[in-house]
Amino acid sequence: MNNTLYIVVPCYNEEAVLTETTKRLTEKLTRMVNQGLISSESRICYVDDGSRDKTWELIEKLNKENSFVYGIKCSRNRGHQNALLAGLMTVKDLCDCAISMDADLQDDIEVLDEFMQKYNEGCHIVYGVRSSRKTDTFFKKFTAQSFYKLMAGLGVDIVYNHADYRLMSKRALEELEGYKEVNLFLRGIVPLIGFKTDVVTYERHERFAGESKYPLKKMLAFAFDGITSFSVKPIRMIFTTGIFIFLISILLLIYCIIGYFQGNTTQGWASIMVSIWAIGGLLLLSVGIVGEYIGKLYMETKARPRFIVDTLLRENGAKEDGIADKH
Ligand code: UDP
Numbered sequence: 001m002n003n004t005l006y007i008v009v010p011c012y013n014e015e016a017v018l019t020e021t022t023k024r025l026t027e028k029l030t031r032m033v034n035q036g037l038i039s040s041e042s043r044i045c046y047v048d049d050g051s052r053d054k055t056w057e058l059i060e061k062l063n064k065e066n067s068f069v070y071g072i073k074c075s076r077n078r079g080h081q082n083a084l085l086a087g088l089m090t091v092k093d094l095c096d097c098a099i100s101m102d103a104d105l106q107d108d109i110e111v112l113d114e115f116m117q118k119y120n121e122g123c124h125i126v127y128g129v130r131s132s133r134k135t136d137t138f139f140k141k142f143t144a145q146s147f148y149k150l151m152a153g154l155g156v157d158i159v160y161n162h163a164d165y166r167l168m169s170k171r172a173l174e175e176l177e178g179y180k181e182v183n184l185f186l187r188g189i190v191p192l193i194g195f196k197t198d199v200v201t202y203e204r205h206e207r208f209a210g211e212s213k214y215p216l217k218k219m220l221a222f223a224f225d226g227i228t229s230f231s232v233k234p235i236r237m238i239f240t241t242g243i244f245i246f247l248i249s250i251l252l253l254i255y256c257i258i259g260y261f262q263g264n265t266t267q268g269w270a271s272i273m274v275s276i277w278a279i280g281g282l283l284l285l286s287v288g289i290v291g292e293y294i295g296k297l298y299m300e301t302k303a304r305p306r307f308i309v310d311t312l313l314r315e316n317g318a319k320e321d322g323i324a325d326k327h
């Protein structure tokens with residue numbers, strides 16, 4: 001059976017939680033192996049994202065004691081998304097599917113079975129979606145939900161209330177490799193891959209121990225990265241504002257001409273007003289046009305795959321996976 005599961009867990013200064021996380025995950029995986037849901041070759045793979053504390057020493061220790069535990073050490077701290085990608089790309093040749101989750105047990109591990117069931121039903125990507133945000137502070141809830149709405153408004157296809165708790169099949173991981181962008185925002189990239197997908201809902205718990213590694217500053221930078229990596233709509237806004245201001249300048253021109261003939265304008269006022277608005281509008285318009293080309297250039301430099309073939313159907317229903325895939 002093709003059901004070797006790797007659980008990829010990025011860790012940054014997580015010495016406070018790893019022992020407990022390993023204990024609970026080991027129990028869970030053992031049960032799943034016994035039920036035949038996953039193979040006994042399945043593993044937990046910790047990715048140490050250049051931690052400053054004893055995280056790596058702890059991973060080495062856990063690896064010696066526990067045959068489930070594998071470890072990857074990044075050469076330095078590159079952030080959650082990069083650490084996650086490092087993990088996924090390293091395990092993709094060893095596993096049949098991989099599930100990414102946080103080290104802090106916020107993602108409910110009891111739904112791992114459901115992930116595997118969906119995978120067995122033929123899903124290549126399964127998104128873990130939070131059913132509620134009860135454990136979040138008002139601020140976190142508000143900012144997170146506004147972010148999802150903003151992204152949707154900007155035309156970016158992301159799954160509402162889904163963080164990075166997700167299953168990806170080996171096939172999906174291989175396709176993910178084709179996305180070479182440096183500003184990594186996996187939540188935006190994964191839906192671009194396509195294939196049969198499904199959703200598993202779960203309750204998100206509080207962080208088990210230690211502190212969040214996503215302070216407000218990092219959170220905002222992450223959100224900004226998400227928007228600018230996937231949408232050129234902000235550039236279009238400059239363009240539309242330019243058109244709007246230029247239109248105002250034309251209205252103003254008409255107003256000034258009428259005023260001039262009625263003789264109720266001060267000398268020089270009309271020409272100055274009209275030129276300020278017209279030039280302002282034209283400048284914004286030009287920046288918008290230049291921006292439009294930069295936006296195109298930006299998307300081209302990402303060199304994302306233009307299509308991914310799911311199946312090739314040949315005579316008598318013979319199927320092949322992703323034949324014409326290499327673009
Ligand atoms: N993380 C990482 N590198 C970083 C920051 C965070 O690998 O630079 C990991 C962290 O160890 C955790 C996951 O990313 O496993 C999510 O971080 P955290 O739980 O602190 O974020 P929150 O749940 O508070 O949004």
Ligand code: MG
Nearest residue numbers: 102104106207
């Ligand atoms: Mg967390």
